[in-house]
Amino acid sequence: MTADPSSPADAAAQVATGSTAAPPTTATTPRRTDSQGHGPEHGPEHGPHQARGRTVPADPSAGPPTGSPPDGSGGVLGRHYRALTLGIISVVSLIAFEASAVNTAMPVAARALDGIGLYAFAFSAFFTASLFAMALSGVWSDRRGPLAPLFSGIAAFGAGLVIAGGAQNMGMFVAGRGVQGLGGGLAMVSLYVVVGRGYPERLRPSVMASFSAAWVVPVIVGPLVAGTVTEHLGWRWVFLSIPVLILLPLAVMLPALRKLPRTAPGPDGGLRHILASRRSLLALAVAVGASLLQYAGQHPSWFALLPAAAGLALLAPAIVRLLPRGTFRAGRGLPTVVLMRGLAAGALVAAESFIPLLLVTQRGLSATLAGLSLTGGGLTWALGSYVQSRPRLDAHRERLMGLGMALLATAIVLVPLVLIDGVPVWTVAVAWTIGGFGMGLNISSGSVLLLKLSRPEEAGSNSSSLQMSDALGNVAFVGVSGVLFAAFGGGSIAAAGTASAGAADAAGAATTSHPAAFLAVFAAMAVVAAAGAAVAGRLRPKAGRGPASA
Numbered sequence: 001m002t003a004d005p006s007s008p009a010d011a012a013a014q015v016a017t018g019s020t021a022a023p024p025t026t027a028t029t030p031r032r033t034d035s036q037g038h039g040p041e042h043g044p045e046h047g048p049h050q051a052r053g054r055t056v057p058a059d060p061s062a063g064p065p066t067g068s069p070p071d072g073s074g075g076v077l078g079r080h081y082r083a084l085t086l087g088i089i090s091v092v093s094l095i096a097f098e099a100s101a102v103n104t105a106m107p108v109a110a111r112a113l114d115g116i117g118l119y120a121f122a123f124s125a126f127f128t129a130s131l132f133a134m135a136l137s138g139v140w141s142d143r144r145g146p147l148a149p150l151f152s153g154i155a156a157f158g159a160g161l162v163i164a165g166g167a168q169n170m171g172m173f174v175a176g177r178g179v180q181g182l183g184g185g186l187a188m189v190s191l192y193v194v195v196g197r198g199y200p201e202r203l204r205p206s207v208m209a210s211f212s213a214a215w216v217v218p219v220i221v222g223p224l225v226a227g228t229v230t231e232h233l234g235w236r237w238v239f240l241s242i243p244v245l246i247l248l249p250l251a252v253m254l255p256a257l258r259k260l261p262r263t264a265p266g267p268d269g270g271l272r273h274i275l276a277s278r279r280s281l282l283a284l285a286v287a288v289g290a291s292l293l294q295y296a297g298q299h300p301s302w303f304a305l306l307p308a309a310a311g312l313a314l315l316a317p318a319i320v321r322l323l324p325r326g327t328f329r330a331g332r333g334l335p336t337v338v339l340m341r342g343l344a345a346g347a348l349v350a351a352e353s354f355i356p357l358l359l360v361t362q363r364g365l366s367a368t369l370a371g372l373s374l375t376g377g378g379l380t381w382a383l384g385s386y387v388q389s390r391p392r393l394d395a396h397r398e399r400l401m402g403l404g405m406a407l408l409a410t411a412i413v414l415v416p417l418v419l420i421d422g423v424p425v426w427t428v429a430v431a432w433t434i435g436g437f438g439m440g441l442n443i444s445s446g447s448v449l450l451l452k453l454s455r456p457e458e459a460g461s462n463s464s465s466l467q468m469s470d471a472l473g474n475v476a477f478v479g480v481s482g483v484l485f486a487a488f489g490g491g492s493i494a495a496a497g498t499a500s501a502g503a504a505d506a507a508g509a510a511t512t513s514h515p516a517a518f519l520a521v522f523a524a525m526a527v528v529a530a531a532g533a534a535v536a537g538r539l540r541p542k543a544g545r546g547p548a549s550a
Contacts, residue, residue: 076199076206084198085210087253088191091154092214094245095184098161100222105230105238112235115170125174126181128287131471133185134464135283135322140186140274141460146193147257153186154250158243165239176239185467192463194257196451204451205389208444212385219378279461282318286468289315290475319472323465333541334453334462337446338469340539343532344405344442346473348435350481351412351525352377355428358518363418363425373429377436384440388448397449400441402536407438409529416522419515442532449539477528481521488517 076085106122115122133153140149156179164176195207226238274280292311296304320328326335356370365373387393388400414431417423447466454462 076203076210081199081203081256083252084194084256085207087249087256088194088207089210089214090249090252091150091187091191092211093218094242094249095157095187096215097218097222097245098157098180098242100219101226101238101242105226105235108230108235109164109173109239110170113167113170113173115173118170118174121174122170122177125178126184127471127475128291129178129181130185131290131468132280132283132287133182134189134467134471135286135461136274136280137186137189138460138462138464139277139279141190141193141463142458143274146190146197146460149186150190150194150257151250153183153188153190154246155183156180157183157187158246159183161239161243165236189460189464189467192447192451192466193460196454196459196463197456198256201452202391205394205444205448208447209382209385209389211447212440212444213382216378216382220375279322282322283468285314285318286322289313289318319468322468324462327465327469330535330538332538334450336535336538337450337453338462338465340401340405340442340532340535341446341466342469342473342476343528344408344439344446344473345470346477347408347412347525347528347532348439349474350477350528351415351435351522352432353478354481354485354518354521355415355432358415358418359425359428362515362518365425373425374432376429377432377439380433380436381440381443384437384442385444386440387437388441388445397445398536398539400445401449401539402533404438404440404442404445405529405533405536408435408442409526409533411435411438412522412526412529416515416519419518453541477525480524484520484524485517488520489514 075081110118110122137149137153160176160178160180160183162176163179164173167173167176195204199207229238229241289311292307293315296308296311324335324338325331327339330336330339352374355374359365359370359373384404388397393400411431411434414434415428418425418427450462450466451459
């Protein structure tokens with residue numbers, strides 16, 4: 001979902017680098033630091049430019065496809081970019097449809113496989129595998145270009161669906177979800193690199209707006225289609241039919257991607273070296289650590305303290321080294337872009353997770369109506385992403401991100417007003433349309449800004465950092481919200497709400513619950529969103545600093 005396009009490029013060198021920095025040069029001496037602020041030990045792993053004992057030209061694929069107009073005239077759907085744009089939209093739509101459709105079929109699949117006890121792991125397997133794949137895709141894209149990780153990711157994504165759809169037990173099903181996560185992580189990060197290398201800077205905001213727009217229809221249609229297929233054909237066909245859709249993005253995208261100049265790999269550009277790279281090993285530590293923490297969370301006992309401690313010991317130091325230096329202190333430029341992604345995504349998902357429960361248990365709505373209250377946010381998200389892509393707003397991208405976080409904070413504050421008698425329940429729907437618009441401004445602008453602040457050979461690693469911040473923000477703030485909810489009596493609320501909703505008496509549940517549980521969650525997430533708005537002033541690097549020192 002992403003960069004700040006300036007005026008149309010008026011020099012081929014600017015287009016080739018994907019920024020307004022100096023023209024590409026050859027690299028014979030390792031640089032002192034990279035754009036993430038890492039030291040010399042980090043540099044050699046960031047691309048073929050640092051090839052041992054020889055001079056390698058700067059990345060030749062960091063620009064539009066061969067034969068494309070350097071200024072991006074004609075737009076993203078113009079003759080030169082149409083196939084590439086439609087291919088990207090197809091891939092994102094496929095991933096979005098899978099997310100909504102599979103989530104709908106998941107409960108039926110778990111019951112059919114007698115695997116309710118492993119239900120949570122069907123989700124966590126996808127998440128932990130994607131964490132590792134995101135970092136791997138970044139290194140792979142930087143060293144060999146985005147084509148190999150992109151198509152490997154699409155293939156793995158399809159293979160995981162087939163494994164899950166044909167699973168004979170829950171263990172096999174969870175393994176299939178893990179393979180899906182590998183594919184999704186590889187594909188999404190490499191798509192960012194395709195945007196950075198395949199389009200001039202002026203067109204990138206429009207491309208990132210299409211990322212958001214590609215989610216709208218699948219999120220609305222996916223549950224309906226999946227529910228119908230599950231009821232009439234069986235849950236397996238939800239998984240087994242989606243791989244057929246992979247043929248469309250492959251057919252549309254492949255010719256356009258072949259026009260991108262190939263990246264010349266260095267002597268350490270083989271897959272074995274990529275897997276053994278420092279960044280890939282750190283990502284593996286994060287994935288294993290997250291898995292151990294999730295296991296401990298699913299088995300609350302004194303014995304769970306050991307895997308919890310081991311998971312934290314693996315995850316904490318590894319994630320600090322994977323994200324740009326200065327991320328957790330809001331360092332100027334790139335670190336703050338990455339930090340704000342985690343704050344925005346985490347605050348939104350954590351708050352959104354409790355809205356249906358609030359409406360069902362406190363205001364007596366059905367589950368369907370409670371879910372519909374969130375749909376407006378998806379539509380305005382796409383609208384906000386479109387607005388940020390307007391050329392006249394290019395110079396205000398940092399302010400757009402701050403405004404987006406402020407709108408999200410406002411939306412989260414408005415939601416718990418429905419706990420007050422007399423406040424109409426449609427207040428939540430209005431609030432979430434405001435929050436969705438803010439997310440569209442923030443997420444898409446952040447992705448665009450990241451590409452602007454990244455050297456071409458580091459776009460993959462930096463894009464993976466952005467995606468990892470998103471995923472970790474979700475996990476961290478959803479976890480914090482769960483702890484707050486339980487601490488203020490939320491356990492009894494959930495139990496009473498579920499029972500009373502089944503008896504069509506959800507209103508009665510409100511009399512036995514305490515609104516403090518919901519207030520604690522929404523107040524905390526509003527503070528998180530407000531903190532994101534407060535650090536927006538640090539998005540712009542210091543004067544005179546380009547991507548090399550952001």
